[in-house]
Each structure stands twice: as structure tokens, then as C-alpha cells.
Amino acid sequence: MKKPFQRKSKAKKSEDTENKETTSLVNADYNRKKLFKQGVNLMADEKLEEAVDVFEQALRIDPENMETLMKLGYARFHLDDHLESLRIYDKILDIDVTNPEAWNLKGLVHYEQKKYAKALDSVEKAVESDPTYGMAWYNRACFQSLLNQVPESLESLKRSIEIDVKNARKSMRDRDFLHVRKEAGFKRIEEVVVLESIRQGYHTIGAIVWTTYIDSIDVEKALKKLMNKGLIVQNEKRIDGWHRIPVWDLTAEVAKRMGEEKKGLFGITTKKLPTPVKNLKSLSEAIQTAREAIEEEDVEKALKIFDEFVDKSKSGEPMIDNFFDEHREIRLWKIRLKDRGVDYIIDNKEKMLDLFDNIESTVTKQLRKEIA
Numbered sequence: 001m002k003k004p005f006q007r008k009s010k011a012k013k014s015e016d017t018e019n020k021e022t023t024s025l026v027n028a029d030y031n032r033k034k035l036f037k038q039g040v041n042l043m044a045d046e047k048l049e050e051a052v053d054v055f056e057q058a059l060r061i062d063p064e065n066m067e068t069l070m071k072l073g074y075a076r077f078h079l080d081d082h083l084e085s086l087r088i089y090d091k092i093l094d095i096d097v098t099n100p101e102a103w104n105l106k107g108l109v110h111y112e113q114k115k116y117a118k119a120l121d122s123v124e125k126a127v128e129s130d131p132t133y134g135m136a137w138y139n140r141a142c143f144q145s146l147l148n149q150v151p152e153s154l155e156s157l158k159r160s161i162e163i164d165v166k167n168a169r170k171s172m173r174d175r176d177f178l179h180v181r182k183e184a185g186f187k188r189i190e191e192v193v194v195l196e197s198i199r200q201g202y203h204t205i206g207a208i209v210w211t212t213y214i215d216s217i218d219v220e221k222a223l224k225k226l227m228n229k230g231l232i233v234q235n236e237k238r239i240d241g242w243h244r245i246p247v248w249d250l251t252a253e254v255a256k257r258m259g260e261e262k263k264g265l266f267g268i269t270t271k272k273l274p275t276p277v278k279n280l281k282s283l284s285e286a287i288q289t290a291r292e293a294i295e296e297e298d299v300e301k302a303l304k305i306f307d308e309f310v311d312k313s314k315s316g317e318p319m320i321d322n323f324f325d326e327h328r329e330i331r332l333w334k335i336r337l338k339d340r341g342v343d344y345i346i347d348n349k350e351k352m353l354d355l356f357d358n359i360e361s362t363v364t365k366q367l368r369k370e371i372a
Contacts, residue, residue: 032061036068043075044320044328051075064095073105074325082109100130107139116146134163142176153177154185161192166361168193172213173350187222190214194222195250198232203247210295223248280363282308283315287360294352297345299337306334326359 035058042051055072059065073088086109092102107122120143126136137160144153157177160167168189171177180186190212197208208219226232231254236244249255286308293301308314309330319327333352336344345352 029062032058032065032068035061036065036071039068039071039075040320040324043071043078044324044331046328046332048075048079052079066092066095066099070101070105073102077105077109077112078325080112082113085109098129100126100133100136103129104133104136104139107136107143111139111143116143119143120147132163134160134167137163138167138170141171142174145177145179148179150180150183151185153180154183154189157189158185161189164361165192165196166357168196169212170354170357170361173354187218190218191222191225194219195226195231198248198250199255203237203249204245208248280318283318283363284360286315287356287363290356291353294345294349294356297342297349299341299345302345303334303337306330306337310334322362323359326355329355 035054039051039054039058042048042054052072052075055068055075058068059072062068069088069092073085073092076082076085076088086106089102089106089109092099093106096102103122103126107119107126110116110119110122120140123136123140123143126133127140130136137156141153141156141160144150144156157167157171157180161171171189172193177186193212193214194208197211200211202208202211205216205219205223208214208223209216212219214222223232223234227234227248230251232248233251235247235249237247238244286305289305290302290309292298293305309319309327310316312320316327319330333344333348336348
């Protein structure tokens with residue numbers, strides 16, 4: 001018979017203590033993750049101050065958790081609390097001085113403060129830590145251009161394009177490159193952008209202008225240079241039964257080497273695709289539709305496609321997981337569009353297109369990894 005209040009053996013005490021400690025650790029980590037996710041959702045809802053409070057609660061559980069610190073720094077940055085944001089990134093770098101994302105984000109804070117030399121110093125440390133970090137190379141090119149370091153800026157931009165060709169297109173509209181636009185090296189980047197546009201299935205001058213944001217005269221010059229280099233050929237396409245228009249295609253050799261893409265797709269396949277790939281492809285297709293709606297200044301079409309990025313039953317969940325800041329921004333756009341209509345698109349067109357360019361760049365990179 002078990003005696004009431006019987007003293008536990010030392011072995012039993014040790015086992016109970018170990019179980020309690022394990023449970024406590026599990027609960028603490030569970031609570032931190034729960035708070036972290038809550039903070040991310042608050043950021044997506046544009047409730048930045050509340051997100052900061054929640055992230056700080058999570059840090060009381062684990063003061064050196066890099067994931068939480070990174071999001072807290074980013075939330076502070078968007079609240080224009082630059083000093084606190086820098087303090088947080090410095091804390092991350094105290095833990096891991098080679099963290100490339102922290103160095104890159106620290107550079108962006110200095111950029112917002114118009115301290116371009118400090119911004120450049122930070123992103124240089126980012127690329128030293130990770131030479132394959134395309135966005136850090138791109139930011140390095142921007143800051144070098146702003147400091148009138150033209151040759152260096154072009155070299156950094158070329159490196160960023162080698163890592164991610166989408167950076168070429170992005171640079172066409174980036175005002176930070178005003179100092180380098182007239183350089184011969186930048187004109188060669190325009191050729192890369194035009195070639196990539198043709199590869200993606202845009203074969204007429206109008207379509208290439210629309211997708212690259214390069215003016216028609218420069219597109220024509222780039223096409224001529226690409227033809228002289230033997231990279232593309234000019235053909236004709238019949239429209240309306242009678243009229244013919246010039247179109248450009250990759251040469252057979254270049255098409256084989258680079259691969260061709262249909263507009264808005266990453267290729268057609270009859271295989272059943274894994275869920276991550278299907279999610280990425282859905283995002284890619286939605287991005288193309290969103291771009292069209294913004295370019296056409298079609299409010300109804302924009303509201304409908306923005307819902308694809310926000311609704312959790314559609315692409316909302318992968319957006320929150322991978323693009324929480326962009327998810328938050330699109331949610332805000334939906335509200336503003338309902339209030340202001342087409343005027344809001346006109347006033348914010350460039351900003352909207354930039355955001356979708358950035359999403360597409362990451363989606364393309366992730367999709368290539370999944371397929372590989």
C-alpha cells in the first residue's frame with residue numbers, strides 16, 4: 001500500500017526535475033514562436049507599434065534570438081526609429097559579426113538617413129560575408145552611384161545581375177543610378193534586360209518597352225546591337241490577316257543555352273508539381289496579372305488580383321510566410337484603392353511595380369531551387 005506523503009526517491013526526484021525542465025524549455029520556445037508569429041501578423045496588418053511590443057515580449061524569453069531581433073529591427077526601421085533600429089542590428093552583429101542580412105539592413109538605415117558613405121561601408125561587409133547576396137550587391141551599386149563612384153557602381157550592378165538577372169530590369173527605373181545611365185556599361189545592361197524580355201516571350205517593341213521600362217529608341221538600339229552580336233534574329237508576324245509587324249526571337253543556339261519562357265509562366269509541364277512549386281507558380285502568375293492591372297490603371301482588376309495575395313485560402317499564407325512586409329503593403333493598397341480609386345494607382349504606380357518586381361525576383365530564385 002502506498003503511504004500518503006511518501007518521500008520520493010532521489011532517482012524519482014531527478015527524473016521529475018528533468019521532465020519539468022524539458023517541459024519548461026519546450027513551453028518557452030513554443031511561447032516565443034507564438035509571439036513571433038503574432039508580431040509578424042501585426043506587421044502585416046500595419047500595426048507596427050503593437051508588433052514591436054510583441055517582439056520585445058518574445059525577446060524576454062530568448063534575448064538573443066536572431067529571427068526575432070531581425071524583425072524587431074525592421075519594424076523599428078518602418079517606424080522611422082532609425083537609432084533604435086541601428087542599435088538592434090548592432091546587437092545582432094555582436095552575436096554574429098558575419099550576418100549579411102543585418103549588415104545589408106543596417107546599410108538601408110544609413111541610406112534613409114542619407115549617410116551614403118556609411119551605407120556603402122555596411123553593404124560592403126554584407127557582400128564580404130556572403131558574396132552571393134544579390135540584393136546587397138545591388139544596394140552597393142546604388143550607394144556607389146550616389147557617391148559618384150561610377151565605374152565601381154557599374155561593376156557592382158553587373159555582379160548583382162549575374163546573381164539575379166531581375167536586378168537588371170529593376171535598375172532601369174531606379175533613380176539612384178542617374179549618375180551612371182549615360183555610361184556605355186549601363187547601355188550594355190539595357191541589352192541584357194531586352195534579351196531577358198525576349199527570352200520571357202515578349203517579342204515586339206511595344207511589349208519590350210512595356211516590360212522593361214526602357215524607351216522605344218533605346219530598345220531599338222539594343223535590338224540592333226543584339227542582332228549584330230548574333231544573339232537574336234528579326235522575323236515578321238502577320239496580324240489581322242494582312243498587316244505584318246517585326247518581331248524578335250532568340251537565335252536557336254542562344255535559345256538552347258538560355259531556355260525560353262512563356263509570358264508569366266516558368267514552362268509548361270504535365271507532371272504533378274510539388275505544393276511549394278505550385279504555390280510559387282501561382283504567385284508568379286498573379287504577379288503578371290497585378291502588373292497588367294497597375295499598368296492599365298484598372299482599379300477593379302487590381303482589387304481582384306490583390307485579393308490573391310491577401311486571402312489566406314489563396315496565396316495569402318505563402319505571402320505571410322515569405323513576404324510579410326509586402327503582404328502588409330498590399331493589404332494597405334486595397335484599402336487605399338477603395339477610398340481613392342485610380343488616382344491612388346497613378347500616384348503610386350512606380351512603388352507598386354517595384355514591390356512586385358522584388359517579389360518576382362525572390363519567387364524566381366526559389367522556384368529554380370525547387371525545380372533543381
